[in-house]
Amino acid sequence: MTDSPRRSRQTTSDLFRTRTKEIIARSGLSHAEFARRAGLNNSTLAQLLSSDSTRLPRSETLIALANACRVSVDWLLGLSQQEEMSAELVESVMRIEPYERDPMDHVFLRLARANAGAHIRQVSLNIGGAFKTETILRHEYRHAFRDDPRRAMQFVNERQSVLVDSERPVELCSSIQSYHELALGQGLWRGLSAQHRLEQLDRIETRYDERYPTLKVYLFDLFETYSIPFSLFGVSVAALFLGPSYLLLNAPQHVRALSRRFDELIRLAVIQPDEFPNFIQALKAEVQSCAQE
Structure with missing residues (x-):
């Protein structure tokens, strides 16, 4: 006893x-x-x-x-x-946070810092934020740069430091069509000169060369599959981009489900990470050819 x-x-x-x-x-x-x-x-x-x-x-x-x-x-x-903590059961599973269409993207940066060193996997609507030049950002977030350009660039540098300057593993996934739109100056990129589009493709090529293979890019075909934008921070949290807000998911089963979806997207990708540099070079040649016509 x-x-x-x-x-x-x-x-x-x-x-x-x-x-x-x-x-x-x-x-x-x-x-x-x-x-x-x-x-x-x-x-x-x-x-x-x-x-x-x-x-x-x-x-x-x-x-x-x-x-x-x-x-x-x-x-x-x-x-x-x-x-789960009973008083926070619902919040621990999911919550919604506003997105202010800011180049800083406070939600993304906070989650990346809170999960320091964790593997980031991101599906985006267009080219990844890790690559964007100041010209591209000024075009995409013109209201933020108009209101306070110095603050906007400070925020951009902080976000890019998470994805580019650190050594954490990062996987980016988006549609091949979004890159063709950039090269051709279509959609969101309408109005950008051929010179600015080439500068952006040069930036992508340089930064990818610096970070590969800890940074990998996969491109899927919208004719074959589709995905809403979302980010995974390790195995602890997922953030679904809903336009005016983020839906944050903390339940392990939700994070695992989105991780499986990311795995599926990269299996379906028509451009794999080792093919990405040649793809960018082909886009640059396309821009130069169109500019000479």
Whole structure:
């Protein structure tokens, strides 16, 4: 009988370690990155996860861990099978945040920072934001540059640093038609000169060469498939672009479903990452040919 409390504490600590390791794995973060997200020292987290210890965290540490991944304290301790925090059950599954049509894209940047180092997979309506020149951005977001051009460029640089200047894995997927529209100056890009379109294609070629293979681009054919724009940040959150807003999904099953959809899109892609540079060169030749006519 005297050993029962010890066995109970051992069982609780074992469940705590198992479930904490599970949420760290699901987050796609390293232990150090997860510790930073929770506001803990990496050494503290390592001690808590040590199999040699029956130690349980202090209440404030336990709450910080639970808040970091939106799970309940009771679930972490094995006292409940209800993983989500009951008071935030709906919000932890999905929520809507406004999109202000700003070159900064605050929602994207916040999610990228909150999931530091996590693999980003993005389906976009046109060429990826990682590639756009200032001329292209001024054309696309003319209202933002008109109101405060210095602020707009600062925001652009911050966003591009996430996708281009970091070493995190990034996969971008969009339609082949969106690139043809850029080359031909059609659709959104109507009114851009051939020179500006060539400069944009040169930027794409240069930046892709700098980042490949940690940056990969896949192009699908709209005659074969379609996708609404969405972004995946590791395995913890997905953001669906709805035009005036983002729908953020945090439930693991939703994130997995969108990840499977991304996998399907890249299997259907008519331009694979290793073919992308030659495709851009062909577009440049097309622009130059049209300009000479």
